[in-house]
Amino acid sequence: MSNEYAVEMRDITKKFGGLIAADSVSFKVKPGEIHALCGENGAGKSTLMNVLTGKFLASSYSGEILLNGNKVKINSPKDAKKEKITIVHQELELIPDLSIAENIFLGNQPTTATGVNWKKMNAEAQDILEKFSLNLNVKTKIKYLTVGQQQLVEIAKAIYLGGNVLILDEPSAPLTGREIDFLLATLEKLKKTGISIIYITHRLEEVFKLSDRVSVMRDGKMIDTFSTKEINVEELVAAMIGRKMENMYPDMDTEVGDVTLEISNYSVPHPLYDTNIVEDASMKFRAGEVVGISGLLGAGRTELMSAVIGAYKMKGNGTVKLNGKEVKFNSPAAAIKAGIGYVTEDRKMTGLILNQSIRFNVSMASLSRIIEHGVLSPSKEKVIVNELKDGLHIKTENIENPVSSLSGGNQQKVVLAKWLATKPGVLILDEPTRGVDVGARFEIYMIIKELAAQGNTIIIISSDLPEIIGISNRVYVMYEGKVHGELLKDELGEDSIMRYATGIA
Ligand SMILES: Nc1ncnc2c1ncn2[C@@H]1O[C@H](COP(=O)(O)OP(=O)(O)OP(=O)(O)O)[C@@H](O)[C@H]1O
Ligand SMILES: [Mg+2]
Structure with a gap:
């Protein structure tokens, strides 16, 4: 043989x-x-x-x-x-x-x-x-x-x-x-x-x-x-x-409005050492914008955004304004209430309860929308969850199936559906397409663009350079905890991002 x-x-x-x-x-x-x-x-x-x-x-x-x-x-x-x-x-x-x-x-x-x-x-x-x-x-x-x-x-x-x-x-x-x-x-x-x-x-x-x-x-x-x-x-x-795909990124112009979220001179202490993991970061986000945050592993992107919404183990120092008013969130729940959704980087640790149903996971962050006269409306919940399941093409026969029965990429879609269900005005997405296939990626990009067109602010942290270039109106690049550069649409390219991300520029 x-x-x-x-x-x-x-x-x-x-x-x-x-x-x-x-x-x-x-x-x-x-x-x-x-x-x-x-x-x-x-x-x-x-x-x-x-x-x-x-x-x-x-x-x-x-x-x-x-x-x-x-x-x-x-x-x-x-x-x-x-x-x-x-x-x-x-x-x-x-x-x-x-x-x-x-x-x-x-x-x-x-x-x-x-x-x-x-x-x-x-x-x-x-x-x-x-x-x-x-x-x-x-x-x-x-x-x-x-x-x-x-x-x-x-x-x-x-x-x-x-x-x-x-x-x-x-x-x-x-x-x-x-x-x-x-x-x-x-x-x-x-x-x-x-x-x-x-x-x-x-x-x-x-x-x-x-x-x-x-x-x-x-x-x-x-x-x-x-x-x-x-x-x-x-x-x-x-x-x-099983078919041809014309375009990887949806081409859609959105109208940019007022500043929604503004972070000024924001620092986050390192959990282990006596330094800052984020140092004096300032960023502005407007209605109708998709803003990318790029940077290498450990640049402080996730730490910055999770500290802002109260999800990080260390408290940040600095000013955060939402629609012109100063805010401080002690927990993600407080941020959700104020209209900020946060799709986490690590779905297993913080995004999903794997042995619970798809329905439960999708609706858990948006119960206030599903409650009518003080009681949970199961029919309303089903409609919302099924709409999102179809819209994102979550591959399952029944929304009552546990999340653990889904393939990895479909689990990621459940995380996204959960946050879309909250109808946030500002949506922070941390690696939203990690493990998601090309077809579903396009669907997620479409949803992101549509949300922006409706006047929402989308902030996307992504390590996928073609993705961040394809979808963002503007990109902040972080390097060693600092905001190292801001690139406008026509300046975006793998080279320009990497120059800032590696400290060359
Ligand atoms: N333990 C399980 N119980 C029930 N169904 C399962 C289980 N594991 C996988 N499946 C189903 O088998 C099919 C194939 O899943 P699999 O995880 O192999 O996909 P995959 O190609 O690795 O996808 P991905 O790119 O999302 O990781 C899916 O429909 C999934 O829901
Ligand atoms: Mg897999």
């Missing part, structure tokens, strides 16, 4: 109840290749990888798995590990209250006769971080890291664990320019050692930068596998969504 393929999945069919998440899927990966796996939210990408990495008992699906030409049964994550398959899951799996080092060596700690060998563990962990150019102290608890840093720790851990097959399920979603470039360069290097890398992403530019081949899934089926060199972005998108 030839060993042309490191991994061969044959006719995999996996059902969840009546739903066919993988429908007779075949997928082959060569040794030493980077193989991108693309498809819309809910297409079945994570399910296929979960099959390969032992999340499900082999008896719960049909089909065969071959590794280097040999048939194997993978019944558990342990089996996958034995077969030298490593995965970085779409949702972060680190334990917040343990240190970086403890997380890296979880279940695998070096020991002495009397217990864990802390010294050895910490030293080795520090070594791994350094190899990965991560400037963090390994004794820091995971919960003090940003989502992007957590992701880098997970990737460093996976690469350190090694194996013959490395699967990354949307690894770049929380990362920004420099970190992504570093990740891609690291994977290029790794590939040369002969291992196979399966790379799931919704950022199509990464597919073209990185992959040798790309496979596309749609509605649980494997549509095709292409050599990346032989396909262009339009063809790839067409394979993913």
Whole structure:
């Protein structure tokens, strides 16, 4: 038997109840290749990888798995590990209250006769971080890291664990320019050692930068596998969504009105050190505007906006005015009441209650709109939630299903629906399309533009440069906690943003 393929999945069919998440899927990966796996939210990408990495008992699906030409049964994550398959899951799996080092060596700690060998563990962990150019102290608890840093720790851990097959399920979603470039360069290097890398992403530019081949899934089926060199972005998108897409960003002019939110000389103390994580930031936002906030990981974007609305663990100092009146929010609930919605960066931690229904999650921030004469109106609630479900194309049969049953991108749409339901005058979106597929992204951009056209203010924090350029009227760029530049529509470009974001300009 030839060993042309490191991994061969044959006719995999996996059902969840009546739903066919993988429908007779075949997928082959060569040794030493980077193989991108693309498809819309809910297409079945994570399910296929979960099959390969032992999340499900082999008896719960049909089909065969071959590794280097040999048939194997993978019944558990342990089996996958034995077969030298490593995965970085779409949702972060680190334990917040343990240190970086403890997380890296979880279940695998070096020991002495009397217990864990802390010294050895910490030293080795520090070594791994350094190899990965991560400037963090390994004794820091995971919960003090940003989502992007957590992701880098997970990737460093996976690469350190090694194996013959490395699967990354949307690894770049929380990362920004420099970190992504570093990740891609690291994977290029790794590939040369002969291992196979399966790379799931919704950022199509990464597919073209990185992959040798790309496979596309749609509605649980494997549509095709292409050599990346032989396909262009339009063809790839067409394979993913089953039709041609004319435009990535809606073209819509909005009328700009008065200043709604104004932040002046605003600083936020660092939670751990005796410095400011945001320093003397001033920004103005007007009705009818979509304003982007750009910057690298750790530039202070999320800290600034979450402190302003009372969602950050540290209190900020400075002036915040809403429609000309000075305001101070001690909690996001107070901000919502005043008409500011905030879509959080980290849906698992702060955005959603996963085991509750879609209906519950969507309506929980807007109960005041759904309550009639002091009682919750279930019929009104259903109408509002169903409208948003249809508008955002949330892929589910029933809004009573738990959020945990949705694919990652569809969970993100639920977060967005929750805030849209509050009808905020000012809507702050922190990485709103993270993990969202191209088709749904366009729908979200349309909604953003429509909200702006209705006179609302939209503030969008995004690490996706094409997105922030495509959708914003204006962009503030932050660098090391400071507002480092402001770019108007006709000055917007990847170069101009990166110059400010890296402190060159
Ligand atoms: N544990 C589960 N229970 C029920 N349904 C599930 C479960 N996991 C996934 N599904 C369903 O299977 C289908 C495929 O989901 P999957 O997570 O594989 O999609 P995906 O391609 O990874 O999407 P995304 O890009 O949004 O991450 C979806 O319809 C999803 O709702
Ligand atoms: Mg997925």
